[in-house]
Amino acid sequence: RTLAFLHLPPSSSRTMPAIKSKPSEEEPCLEGLSPPTAPADSFSKNKSEENIPPTPADEDSGEEEEDVPADSANANAAAKKKKKKKKKKKAASGAPSGEIAVPEAPKTSSSEAGDAAARKRQTSPPSIPVSELFERGHFPVGEIQDYKDDNAWRTTSEEKRQQDRLEFDMYDEVREAAEVHRQVRQWAKRTVKPGMKMIDICEQLEDCVRKLIKADGLERGIAFPTGCSLNHVAAHWTPNGGDETVLQYGDVCKLDFGTHIHGRIIDCAFTLTFDAMYDPLVQAVSDATNTGIKEAGIDVRLGDIGAAIQEVMESYEVTINGKTYPVKSVRNLNGHSIAPYRIHAGKSVPIVKRGEQVKMEEGEFFAIETFGSTGRAYVIEEGECSHYMKNYDVGHIPLRLPRAKQLLNTINKNFDTLAFCRRYLDRLGETKYLMALKNLVDTGIVQPYPPLCDIKGSYVAQLEHTIYLRPTCKEVVSRGDDY
16 A cells, blocks of 8 residues: 655654554555655645545545554644644634634625625614724615716726726725715615605605714705605705604605715705605606716716707607696706715706706716606796705805804804705704894895795606716715616
């Protein structure tokens, strides 16, 4: 019988004592037989990397000491081999005693894989901060769309790639805020049902946002009040304190909420319905918004985007309660550019054909949103105001009312130029502030944003995404599995 031995160089200066034992009665020791040798490095590599099962000679060397030859050098080699086999067995167990071995998750940059990993560990309702679900720098990337035509060269430009790398920290913050939005809205879609009070829906959703984003004053938190406009109300409605409005089965509800980290705002909205007869209306705004995203890009004229959106939107019609209506783009509502701590940064993205020649530029954020209506497709301000925002460019304006000064300090500390609503002031402990708030509005420091309404009896749907025009590509940062 051929004996195979593994000869390894000593791993330390300590020498094992020679072990003398009697030869086995079944297999007498073959004195003077020189064992065949193999290169230690190649053999070790094969055993560890290819997971080759142990040979019979390996199994013999792992038995009791009486089976080890009497030769001192061979005894040292066998003893060290035995020690090595024990280490291999310990490594194979995967973890020390009492611990569970968790395989390392595969690294991926896709939004779908990131969302799946986060949902697997997230609670319901969501309560674990997103920063604890993903390693920093590994938040899911949004949908990537390449530039086309005259800007196709950007995809492979090394100079533009270097610019991308320099903005990595900012990308990371934006993607974290987007992941918070995805998880909260997906939970809301599963949870919101007819019969719930609108104020309860908004407060539960906002509480989830605060937990997942680890709200911290102006550093990170909610970007603007949760809009939950119903039916003919297109935008800018959220219940004030004491509002008893209840969500009905036949309602068309636009859930529009935002998140931010260091002022980088994710503005994203969707339409929630329970009756299938509204599906064509919802599909119309979905296709129109995706068309606007597809057409957007560096040096693209805003008017051209509006024309493309209107063409797609108005190719739809919807039958509601036996009557067929054409779906029309609301002509005085627009998408908009976004800047740090500024939800409306100056540029408007129309959703109807216009001759606007202003162009999109590299490094800009845009909210691409569309509104489809069965009514006159024109909105007016109507109803009790709930949304307010401090004017971005307002300078120092002297105030005569002490209560107005106090309220302005509260606004500066908690919202600055981010939008807020009356419920947020209630939550901060402000009381009897309506007169002071009116004074701030009258002096031009604060701008009110009343509900925007089409004609009563009509239905308006909305879909919105935030995109970023990166140097090398266009990223739809708020894209998710749902829309």
